[in-house]
Structures are given as C-alpha cells and as structure tokens.
Amino acid sequence: MEQLLGFAVPGVPYGCAYAVFAVGLVLTYQTTGVFNVGYGAQAYVSAFIFAWLVDDHAWPTWAAFVCAVVIVGPGLGLALDRFLFRRIPSSNTTAKIVTGLSLLVGIPALLPVVFGNQNLVGAPSIVFNPDTVYFHLGADVPVNGIYLSAVLLTVVMLVVLVLLLRTTRLGLEMRAAVESPRLLELEGVNARRVTATAWAVCGLMAGLAGVLLAPTEVTVQAQDYVTLMVAAIAAAAIAALRSMPVAAVVAVLIGVLSLTAQGYLPTSSFWYSAALPAFPFLVLVGALLFVPGLRHLDEATDPLSSVDPPPPPPAARVRGREVDRLVRTVYLALLFAFVVSMLTWMPPTWETVLNQGMAYSLVFLSVTLLTGTAGQLSLAQATLAGIAAFTAGQLANHLGLDFLVGGAVGAVAASVVAGMLALASLRLRGLGLALMTLAAALLFDVAIFPAQAVSGGTGGITLEPRWLPLDLFAPNGHAYFLVVLLVLVICAGGVALVQRGTVGRFLAAMRGSELGAAGIGVNLPWQRVLAFALSGALAGVGGALLAIQQTVIAPGEFNYQLSLAFVVIVVTTGVGTVEGAIQAGIGLVVVQQLMQYAPQRLQGLTFVLFALGALAYAAHPEGVVELEKRRWTERAERALARRHRAPATPAVTGRP
Amino acid sequence: MTGADRPILELDEVSAAYGPYRALFGVSFSVARGAVVALLGPNGAGKSTVARVASGLVPASSGSVRVDGRDVAGEPAWRIARFGLAHVPEGRGVFDSLSVEENLVLSFQRRGGRGQISASLAQAYERFPLLKERRQDRAGTLSGGQQRLLSLAKVLVVPPKVLIVDELSLGLAPGVVDDVYAGLADVRRKGTALVVVEQQVDRALALASSAVVLERGTVAYYGPPSGARAAVEEVVDRRARGRAQAASS
Ligand SMILES: Nc1ncnc2c1ncn2[C@@H]1O[C@H](COP(=O)(O)OP(=O)(O)OP(=O)(O)O)[C@@H](O)[C@H]1O
Ligand SMILES: [Mg+2]
Numbered sequence: 001m002e003q004l005l006g007f008a009v010p011g012v013p014y015g016c017a018y019a020v021f022a023v024g025l026v027l028t029y030q031t032t033g034v035f036n037v038g039y040g041a042q043a044y045v046s047a048f049i050f051a052w053l054v055d056d057h058a059w060p061t062w063a064a065f066v067c068a069v070v071i072v073g074p075g076l077g078l079a080l081d082r083f084l085f086r087r088i089p090s091s092n093t094t095a096k097i098v099t100g101l102s103l104l105v106g107i108p109a110l111l112p113v114v115f116g117n118q119n120l121v122g123a124p125s126i127v128f129n130p131d132t133v134y135f136h137l138g139a140d141v142p143v144n145g146i147y148l149s150a151v152l153l154t155v156v157m158l159v160v161l162v163l164l165l166r167t168t169r170l171g172l173e174m175r176a177a178v179e180s181p182r183l184l185e186l187e188g189v190n191a192r193r194v195t196a197t198a199w200a201v202c203g204l205m206a207g208l209a210g211v212l213l214a215p216t217e218v219t220v221q222a223q224d225y226v227t228l229m230v231a232a233i234a235a236a237a238i239a240a241l242r243s244m245p246v247a248a249v250v251a252v253l254i255g256v257l258s259l260t261a262q263g264y265l266p267t268s269s270f271w272y273s274a275a276l277p278a279f280p281f282l283v284l285v286g287a288l289l290f291v292p293g294l295r296h297l298d299e300a301t302d303p304l305s306s307v308d309p310p311p312p313p314p315a316a317r318v319r320g321r322e323v324d325r326l327v328r329t330v331y332l333a334l335l336f337a338f339v340v341s342m343l344t345w346m347p348p349t350w351e352t353v354l355n356q357g358m359a360y361s362l363v364f365l366s367v368t369l370l371t372g373t374a375g376q377l378s379l380a381q382a383t384l385a386g387i388a389a390f391t392a393g394q395l396a397n398h399l400g401l402d403f404l405v406g407g408a409v410g411a412v413a414a415s416v417v418a419g420m421l422a423l424a425s426l427r428l429r430g431l432g433l434a435l436m437t438l439a440a441a442l443l444f445d446v447a448i449f450p451a452q453a454v455s456g457g458t459g460g461i462t463l464e465p466r467w468l469p470l471d472l473f474a475p476n477g478h479a480y481f482l483v484v485l486l487v488l489v490i491c492a493g494g495v496a497l498v499q500r501g502t503v504g505r506f507l508a509a510m511r512g513s514e515l516g517a518a519g520i521g522v523n524l525p526w527q528r529v530l531a532f533a534l535s536g537a538l539a540g541v542g543g544a545l546l547a548i549q550q551t552v553i554a555p556g557e558f559n560y561q562l563s564l565a566f567v568v569i570v571v572t573t574g575v576g577t578v579e580g581a582i583q584a585g586i587g588l589v590v591v592q593q594l595m596q597y598a599p600q601r602l603q604g605l606t607f608v609l610f611a612l613g614a615l616a617y618a619a620h621p622e623g624v625v626e627l628e629k630r631r632w633t634e635r636a637e638r639a640l641a642r643r644h645r646a647p648a649t650p651a652v653t654g655r656p
Numbered sequence: 657m658t659g660a661d662r663p664i665l666e667l668d669e670v671s672a673a674y675g676p677y678r679a680l681f682g683v684s685f686s687v688a689r690g691a692v693v694a695l696l697g698p699n700g701a702g703k704s705t706v707a708r709v710a711s712g713l714v715p716a717s718s719g720s721v722r723v724d725g726r727d728v729a730g731e732p733a734w735r736i737a738r739f740g741l742a743h744v745p746e747g748r749g750v751f752d753s754l755s756v757e758e759n760l761v762l763s764f765q766r767r768g769g770r771g772q773i774s775a776s777l778a779q780a781y782e783r784f785p786l787l788k789e790r791r792q793d794r795a796g797t798l799s800g801g802q803q804r805l806l807s808l809a810k811v812l813v814v815p816p817k818v819l820i821v822d823e824l825s826l827g828l829a830p831g832v833v834d835d836v837y838a839g840l841a842d843v844r845r846k847g848t849a850l851v852v853v854e855q856q857v858d859r860a861l862a863l864a865s866s867a868v869v870l871e872r873g874t875v876a877y878y879g880p881p882s883g884a885r886a887a888v889e890e891v892v893d894r895r896a897r898g899r900a901q902a903a904s905s
Contacts, residue, residue: 178753304713
C-alpha cells in the first residue's frame, strides 16, 4: 500500500496537468465550437511571459501574473477569435481543426524569436512553494507545493467552469452561439460578443493553467508536450467533448496509472519501453473507436445556413471555351519551358530543389484527392510518405532491391496502412476522423519510426542509390528529374481522371453530404477506404521519391507536424484541383530555398508563413491561389465579352 | 406623424441579394400597429427574403427598413430584435443541442426580463403541455412539428412589438394549427403587429387586415385581403403561361 502510494502520488501533478488541458479542450469545444488543440500553446505563452517577466525583468510576482494571465491570456484568446476563428464558417470542420493545429505548431516556435530563448525550468510559483513539503501521506510519501498547486488549480477550475457553463445566462448563450449565431441574434443577443467572451474566458483559463503548471515542469519540456496533448485529447474524447468532470477524472487517471505502471514495471521490459509511451495513444484510439458520442460530433448544423449565398464556383468552372483554350496553351508552354530549362541551363542547386518540389507535389496530390475531392481530412499523410520511404530504404539496403521497385512496394505498403486506417475509423467523420489520423501519426512518431528495425535508429538509413535501367543516363545527370517528371505526370493525370470519372463523382457526393450520398446508392465505407488507399499510394510514391533524393532518411523526418504543414499548404493554395497540388509543391520548395538566402535571424520565420497560410485559408476556404485565378478568369471573360461586343452575360445569372 | 399612428414596420423600395443572386427588387409596404399583414406569393417569390431583410439576417442592398420609426438598415439582427421585432424563421428554428427548457429560458431571459422567466415558463407549459412533457429532452430529439411548436411558443408567450412568422403552419397537425392561430389572435389583442407567411392562403387572409402578394421579388399586389385571392391566382397564372411559352419556343 505504502509502495503503491509512493508510485501513484507523483502521477497526480501529471494527471492534473492533463486534466487542466482536457477541461480546456472541452470548454473551448462547448463554447466556441472549435476543438482548439492550440489551447496548450496558449497556456505556454502565458507561462513563458510570466517566467520572462519575473526572471529577466525582476517584476514582482503579482504584476507578472496580472500581465501574463489577466491581460495576455484573454487578449490572445480575443485575437484568435478576431483574426482567425471568426472568419471560419462554423460548418467548415477542416478549417477549424487545421487552424487549431497550426497554432499548436506555430506559437511555441514564435516565442523564442520574440523573447529569445527562455528557460522555463524552475519557473516561479505563485501559490505554494514547490520545494516545501507540506505534509506526508501515509508514513513517508511527501506532498509538496507542486502537488498542492496542481490539485487546487484543477478543482477550482473545474468547479468554476461547470458553474459558468451550466448555470449562468452567459454559459447558455455561449452554447447556443456555437450552434447558430444567427438564431441567437434573433433572440436579441449579440452573438459575436458572446463568442468573443467565450474566447476570452478560454484564454484566461489557458493562461492560468500555464502559469500554475509551469513550476511542475510538465508543460515546459518539448518531449512532454506531445504526451500532454495526447493525454488531454484522449481524456476529452472519452468525455465525448461534453462533460468536463468526466474529462478531468479520466485525465487524472491516465497520469496516475502511467506513473504507477512505470513504478512497477521492470525498466528493461518491453512493456516499459514500448507500451508505456504508447499508453495515452491507445486510450485515445480506444475512445475514438468506442465512445458513441464522438460519432455525432459537429452534427448540430446551423438551421439558418440557408441564409448564406452558395459558395462561388472554381476557376475552371467559370472559364468559357476561348479562355480555357488560352489557359491550356499557357500551361503547356510552361511545362515545355520547364522541361527544357531543367535539361539545359538550370543550375544544379535549383534542379535539386525543383525535383524535390515535384516529389512534394506527389504527396500533395494525395491531399487533393483525399481532402479536396473526398472531403476527408487526414493528418497522417507525412506518416504514409514515411512508411513508403522507410520500406523502400530497408528493401534497398537489405535485399539490394532497385529503388524504383522498392518505392513501388513502399507505396503499396503505405496504401495498405491507409486503407486499414480508413477501415478502423469507418464510423468517424470530420473531427473524429482527423483525431484518429492524428493519433496514428503520433503513434508512428513516438513508437514505430524511432525503432531500430524500421528507421535504423537515430542515425536513420543511408541509401545507396541503385538505378538499374536508368544508369544509362549519366549517374548524376537528369535521370532523377525524368523519373519524377514521368511519375508526376502519370499521377496527376490519374487523379484528374479519377476526379472526372464515376469514382470522383461518388467521392464528391460523399464530400457534399454523406447521408445524401448513401441515399443515391454510394457505398460509403468502400469509397472511403478506396480514397484513403489511393491517397496513401500517392503519398507513398512521393515519400519514396523524396527519400531517394535525400539519400539519408532520419526517423524524425516524417512527423505529424509535417503532415500538418502539408494539409495547411495544400488547403491554402487550393485543395480542389490537381494544379493546386503542383502549385503547392513547387511553391513550398521555392519559398524554402529563398529563405536560405534570407538573413540568419529570419530563418525561423517559415512558421510565420505557415500561420499566414492558415489565416488566408480561414478567410478563403477554396484556397488563395484558386480565388485569384477565379478573379482573373472572370476579368478575362469580361474583357472577351466586351471585345466581341456581345451583350455581357454575367458569369452567374441573377434570376432563373 | 405622431408616435401612435406611425407604422411599426415599414419597407421602402427594399432590394436585396444573396451574393450575386438578386432576390428583391424595390419592395415597399408597411405594417400598422396591431395590424396583420399576410405575405403571399408562389415559391421563390421572395417572401422569406423579405422576412430576413426585416429582421436583419440579410442586409438590404438599397432602400430602407424602419422598425417603430427607426431606420434599421445596416443594423445587426440582434439590435433589431431588441427594438421589438421577432422573426420565426421557416423550418427548424430551435437550438438542437439545448434542452427544450433551455431553449425557452434563452429566449425569455432576453425578451421577458430575468424576473419573469419562471412565470413565462409556467405559461408556456400550460399552453403547450407537450413541451412540459419533453422539457428535459434535447430539442434536436423533437419531431419537426414539435420543434416548430417550440419556436412559436417562445414568441406567443412573450409577445414582441412586431412578429414575423415564416411558413406559419407548415408541418403542424390541423389541431395544433388551430391552437397556434388562437395564440396569434391572442398576441394580436395584446397589441402585437403580425406579418404572416402562410401556405394556407384563406386562413391567413381571414386573420389579415391587409395583404402583400409578391412575384419574382416585386410587389404584385398590396391592399385589402379581399383582393388578394385574385392577385395570387393571377400571379400563378402568369407564371404557368410564361412557362408554357418558354417550353413552346
Ligand atoms: N441562400 C440563398 N442563396 C442564393 N439564392 C437564394 C438563397 N435563398 C433564396 N434564394 C433565392 O432568392 C429568391 C427568393 O427566395 P425566398 O426564399 O425568399 O422565396 P420564398 O418566397 O420564401 O419561397 P418559398 O415559398 O419556397 O419559401 C429565390 O429565387 C431563391 O432562389
Ligand atoms: Mg420561404
């Protein structure tokens, strides 16, 4: 008993940290309709600023607290609402998830740039002194300030928030605003202000959590960060994103159970080294599979959505025949010029860069197919690319397989994994599906890719390039370029054909409305598995080609953040079309390469582009590039119409 | 004009559009205090759009809308609601994720004042016993007709100055329709002006003090209810002829 206590009690602060974040996730979901995984990052900002003010600027603790928690916390929440989430239509689940995730990635990267590197370890504590032992549990289990702060914070926060949400007028209005701001306005309530208040409250809570938990050291170390996030998501998922008390209890249990198990299991066993880190993921996957409430997330739709005008048609749809021909000619000319330049005058650095861009385009095509056409959000596309890359690498190194053959095998493997992922999550949609794919990606990051047998451990795999038939071309010549070009043309054409064919229609129907699609006889499970498998294959092909070019592939190279970046990049430039994927791939590498020429201090700013991308996406869900293309096409159409002196027919007719 | 005989709702040459799709072209009519206006017209004529423009859900692209003498063009919907205009939209008009009681409380706490909530609740339950039975259930689990009843109960118990009801009786059982009409007559006695969009033309006209017939976003008839029947038939007729012509040419 004494021993059990000794192992379990240290788990309490962890459990409480998980609980505070789990409650925050439920809170933001209930009051703003956003599953804001960026909540953790918001907490981090306040903790960071608090420590910075106290340690570096010798502010008194209370003043730093007021600044970091009372001002910065809600302020950040309000800013997120004002500049990001307010612009996203409530029905656009993809945009909401992607924006939240890019906050999670972007904010921690931004802080060191603004404030310089900060060490949060040993952050000041405001309630109980972390080092003082206040009393003993049983005979000799010491309870110090860390435990007391964590428990106190969790309990107080839980009580306050439950009361706020369930018993106050504001709580009721917040929940109503999530479902339909317009219906709420008809009741005479300023829905915008209600939502802004909700964001401010969430921001305040996040700030409080960050500052109070920072001294416990659970929130501040990068490697703990993912675990923290996953445990919190898992607890929130078990509570079906509805009940804050359930989320809190589950979170504490996860913390206590992990540390207890860690105490009892022998350090050398498989259970200790592999199963323990995977524990929160397994809880999350279990919750996604078995909690019925998660299947009906985001189902309450705005009854007044019929008030909105329909979304504008894509550029290709408003093009008349003449402009269409012109655009095609330009595309062909561009392609021709591109191939000729690559084969003749392009400097080798840029050839490498552009080759890489084409390989990325292949991975992005997988997003186009899955998210753009079929409407399914996957946060595991980089993982799928990684699976193919490592498979191809291992086959090349161990069996001496030609890399192209190995790459094909890898693509098949990625496709199978994607198909299985789809099968496992058949009953999930929208947010649930996104979380499932995120869990899979994180599981691969934490438990599978680092394994010696998969990636060759920390050093990664070094590839000896083998090109059986293509060695005919000069060894360092344009062979790679030609291969990638060929594969890209085939795959892009394939995706375009799929989009236009029956399968594409089915997938598009599924994107529009799953219920409606099922009603016209679309076999939803099969279509979804098919979409995932095809997209897995595309991601795999791209991943294998990326790996060949790099020659060394490290385990951390295909992590969940990359998946996230992929989704953000593709949705920003235009998720619906094949050109969108290619623009995204080439654009990405060109920007990256140009950043190399930028001064050292700005190197870290890629994430700012990333955040801007999310922002642009929030404002124009069809993609910025697509938007501009439509505008220009419409302009061209109008110019043509004037030239023909025909009465201008507007692109869309006013009345039937 | 003195306050008492100033119309409670006035539309003056109102045009409106959904993005590039234009829906209203210079619609004018007014609703006197305590009056009942029946808003009629074929599908797609713009009846719902008129209701939405009046309540601020869709902005007017030109023209002016006055509620109780105040120009409300460009005002957000919540402010118009506070001026005393209530709009029961067509179709589902309740919060699915809230319980029946929470739906009622949400509405009463703004419009009735906090002290009145429990009295208003009691009144709502007395008048619509069905809501009392289901009061703890999520509104999303109610049937379409029951949801409709819930959204009407909100406005019938705490009457606004002017009430716009879109597709009043759609989806309600005949007995319930009688109850709702009785409720409307009741709030009208208390001084509420009504704008009723209704498929059952005769029933709406029996209650109305004047009628507006819309045709493709313009006013085809505006006058006493007695002439409205003929106007509606004419509009329908014209449409049928137009369609036949289009088909033959
Ligand atoms: N969200 C929207 N986007 C684009 N056009 C719309 C939208 N809602 C309505 N319209 C168009 O506006 C016009 C008027 O529609 P409205 O809904 O006001 O008609 P209505 O008279 O209420 O018809 P019904 O009797 O069918 O309810 C129609 O031509 C319709 O196609
Ligand atoms: Mg209508």
